Amino acid sequence: MTEPAPSFELLPGAAESSVLLHVPHSARTIPDDARKGILLDDAALGLELDHITDAHTARLAERAAALAGVTPWRFVNRLSRLVVDPERFPDEREEMLAVGMGAVYTRTTHRGELRPADTDPEPLLARYFRPYARAMTEAVAGRLAATGRAVVIDVHSYPAEPLPYELHSAGPRPPVCLGTDAFHTPPELTEAAREAFAVCGETGLDSPFAGTYVPLEFYGTDARVSALMVEIRRDTYMAEPGGPAGPGLDRLASALASLVDSLEPRA
Template sequence: MKSLNFTHPIIFHIPHASRIIPIDVRPSLMLSDSELNHELTKMTDAYTDDLFAPDLNIPRVVFPISRLVVDPERFLDDDLEIMAARGMGVIYSRTSDGMPLRLRPTVEAREKLIDRYYRPHHQALEACASTCLRQLGRCLLIDCHSFPSEPLPYEDDQDSHRPDICIGTDDFHTPKWIENEIIRIFNRLGFCTEVNRPFSGSIVPMKFYQIEPRVMSIMVEINRKLYLEEKSGKKHGGFEALKNKLGSAISRIKVIAVQ
């Protein structure tokens, strides 16, 4: 991360874009190929690594494998992780509709997965945030996701009236003025937004969590109906227009982030 040179104090965190299941992990998943394909289509934030694009010239920390292997957005400690009770902590044992996904891994198998995927990802995110903080004195993490237009069975919020964009905030790490400005930016581009609905919160590296207010974080979740044929997981005709609008939003967020 030493070579990173920040011009704006913004980092994209993209945790759920990948469908990759490493070949040696595949046997631990108790789904047929077609069931796995279906589950990946429901649970992957497809193309978020394309929407929050590299050419926006913002450093990105992108998780390289599927969340069905390890979910980097979850707390490592199951006692802190509310979704662990549903078999969807850092290593899922259940699918999005509550069916068995894998047997509970042994302590050794769990540690191996965490060491291989979770820790390097969080180290990269922390290093990126540290570098930004050192160079510019602040840092705004944008936690980039998408969500299905109809709630999946595992979700808390089962109301099918969902916004175009869900903005997730953290009481300590999302200043109210950043939240308000970002909502205004998306509203002006014609998106309807809601805060912390249907999903809430935004990622912060543990080193800074509840300690360093100059590490700011906000989650931007896009309703998949805006760019995806959700059944097949393929882009539809609205993808490029959405990508362009997101690019405009990010340009404006770049301006407010240095104020």
């Protein structure tokens, strides 16, 4: 019997690297136990995956890591966010829960029914969400122990045109959106990202998506952990929805590598 594919993977970088590239939404894989509660047929599910997946972002992080002078660490989700979304809070404070897109989605990008509204999320949270959160906490703790600091760079993408599920879609949709946090995103990190991604076109802040991902153990309390979300508009590097990557991917990988290099101490 073959072993099931891992639901996430920590890919080691240089021992002296403080940077962790986090890729939570790049995969399309849905294990059988998570597929059982989904109401979409195969064709509809495939289309939903085209819209919801941050396609090619794992490749982007991999290429950037290879180009960087000091190889960053990478934490990559190997399962679709339709299994669980590791960047949601699994409680009623999360605003996306109100539209059926909390840690376990019950609605689609077009606000159709994905799972029954009364789905019990606990089995998926126990099997996938909590182990992921623990592993990310340990990955950040590892960088803190090794270097005294940790920089979490979230690698995401978003569609050129708003999807119905988006709650804050009225603002700008620049080629690169930087999501920030008042506590965990120091001005110098934002400025470094603006400079690195200038070659990719206009860079905006917190529109159409805002915030960063920091494990709860460190969130709002440990300033040694800094974080930035990099949201890349999909038409700049791929055919939408769900199509192949284009030459823009290489330009973005070089820009991300430049950002990584700027965050490491000078020799």
